[in-house]
Amino acid sequence: MRAYIFIAMVAMVATYLYTPLIRHLAIQLGAVGEVRARDVHTVPTPRMGGVAMLLGFITAMFFASRLNFLQGEFRQNHQAWVVMAGAAMICLLGVADDVWDLDWMLKLAGQLLISVFVAWGGLQIISLPIGGLLTASPMISIAITALLIVVSINAVNFVDGLDGLAAGIVAIGGIAFGIYSYVLSRQQVSYASMATLVDVAMVGICLGFLLHNWHPAKLFMGDSGSMLLGYLITCASIIITGRLDPATINTSAYVPAFMPILLPVLVLFLPVLDMLMAITRRLRKGQSPMHPDRMHLHHRMLRIGHTVQGAVLILWGWAALIAFSSMFLLFFRFVDVLIGFVVLAVLLTIATLYPYFKRMGPGAHSNDGVLPKSNAPKHVQESGRA
Template structure:
C-alpha cells in the first residue's frame, strides 16, 4: 500500500479523534455524563466520558474513506469492532449485566471467526472456540486496563503502531492501515486524556480497542504454526494479558472476588511505588512497545518463533509474579491490629 495513503490516514485519524473528543467532551458536560469518583476508582473529581467514540471514529473513517471496501476477514473485524463501540456506549449510559455484555462480545467474536480468522493452536476444530474465547478475554482485559489517566491511550498508541508494521510485513496492508489509524487516533485522544484527564474513553473506547487488537492478532497468526501463534497472540497484547494475570493472582491470594473492581492493577502498583500517573502511563507504553518490537523482530525473521515465544512466556510470568510484592490489600495481621485498637 502506498505510504502516502498510510500517512494521510494517520493524519486524518489523529485530527478527527482529537476534534471529535473535544466535541464529545462538551456534549458529555452538557448532558452530565460523568464518571464519578469513589470505591476503587483512582480519579478525584467527576470526569466526562464518551471519548471512546472519538477513537472509534478516528480509526474507522480514514481507512474506509481512503482504501475502500475491506476483505472478508477484515470486514468481520470492523463490524465486530463497531458493535463493541455501541455495546460500550450503551454500557456507559445504562450499565448492562455481565452476561449480556459477554453474550454480545461472543457473538461479535463469532462473526470474526466465521469470516475466516482462526488462531491455529491445536490444528483441530477446537481452534474455533479457542479463538472466540481469546478475543472475548483479551477484549475485556483491555477494558480492565483502562484504569488510569493516559495508560490505555499510551499502550494502544505503541501497540497498534507496531502491529500495523507487522501487518504490512505479513501482507495485510488494509489491516495495517486500520491499525495505523488506531495508533494515531489514540494519540489524538491522549491530548485530552493525559493526566490530569479531562475526559475518559469509557467502555465504548476500551472495548473497541481490545476487540480490534485481539482480532488483529488472531488474523495475523491465521495459517501459521502453533509456536508462532503463541508468540503472535501474546506479544502484541502483552500488557493487557499481564495485567489480567496480576489481578487474578492477587485476588485469589487475597480471597477477594475475581470479578470485583479494585485498585490492584499493574498501573496502581507502579503508582504506589511513587512513579505517579504520567510516568506510570509512559512505562506501560514502553513495555507495550518492547513487546511489540520483539514480535516485529520475529516477523522479520530476526528472531526464531521458539525464542520469541519462550521470552514472551518467561517475561509474562515474571511480570505477573513480581508485582505481587507491592502490597495493595491490608494484611490479615493489619486488619487484626485495627480491630484490637478499636
C-alpha cells in the first residue's frame, strides 16, 4: 500500500509542477478556449491541461518501474508500455483537437484506431466473468475492448463542463476502483498489480491538476485531458477484470465486477448517464449525436440556481455515492449498503433540488429557467466539444 501511495504522490506533485509550464505552452500555441455560443464561461482560458497530466502519469510510471515491489509488473509483460503508448497517442489526438478543433468524425476515427492499437497490443478483455465465458475470437475481444475504451473516453469528455468536475469525478471513481483492485490483488501470490498502479497514478494526476483547475480555473484540461482520463480508467478496469477467473475469486468480492463492461459504468456512472441522455436528446431532434447544446447535467445544475462550486460538489457527491456503493459490497452486507445508499441518495436529492424549491417557494419570483444573477458564473469551464 505504501508503494501505491508514493506513486500517487509522485503523480500529483509532478502534474502540479508541469501544469504552469503547459499553460504557457498552450498560450503560445493558441490553444485557448474562446467563448462560444454554447459555453458558460466568459473569460478565454488556455486548455491542453491533458499534456501536464500525461507527463505526470509517465513520471509516476517511471518511478514505479524503479521500485522493487512493482518492477516485476514491467518485466513480466509489456502492458505498462502499451498503456503509456496509448496514453501518449490519445493525448496527442486531444492536443490536435484543442489547437485546431477537429471535426468530430475525424476525432472519433482517431479514438477507434488508438483503441484498436491498444487492444491489439495485448490490453484485451479475454474472458467475461459469467461462468468463465471466453470471448469467441481474438477479433471479437479486440472489438469489445476498443468499443469500451471509446465509450469511456467520450463519456468523460461529455461531462467535462465545469472547473474541476471531470477531474474530481474520475478521481473519485479511481479511488473506489483502486481499493477494489487492491483487495483483489491481495488474493494473489504477489500483491503487485498493474491495474492498481495505473489507477493510483491516474488519481494522482487528477488531484495535482485539480489544484490548478478548481474554480476559477487557470487552465482547462481540454480534450487532451478528458480523453486521457477516460482512457486510463478503462485500461485499469480491463487489466484487472478482463482476465479474472471467477473460480479463483470469492463470490462476495466478485459482485461489484459481475461483468467487465459494467465496472467502468459504475465508476463513471454520471459521465455515461450524461452521454446517453445527450445522444438520445439530439437524435430525437434529428441532430448529430455530437451536436453541442446546453442541456448537460452541469448546465441543468447551474440553471436551477447552483453556484459553480456547489454544482461541482454535489455532482462529486453523486459520483462518490454510486462508485463507493459498489466497492462497499466487498466489506458489508448488501442490505446495509442498500440502506446507506438510499439515505444518502435522499440527502443528495434534497441538496440538488434545494435552489429550485427555494425559488419556487412562497414569495419567490420565478426566473423562468434563467440562472439567477447572483449565481451567474464569471469564469466557468466548458472545454468539451459536446
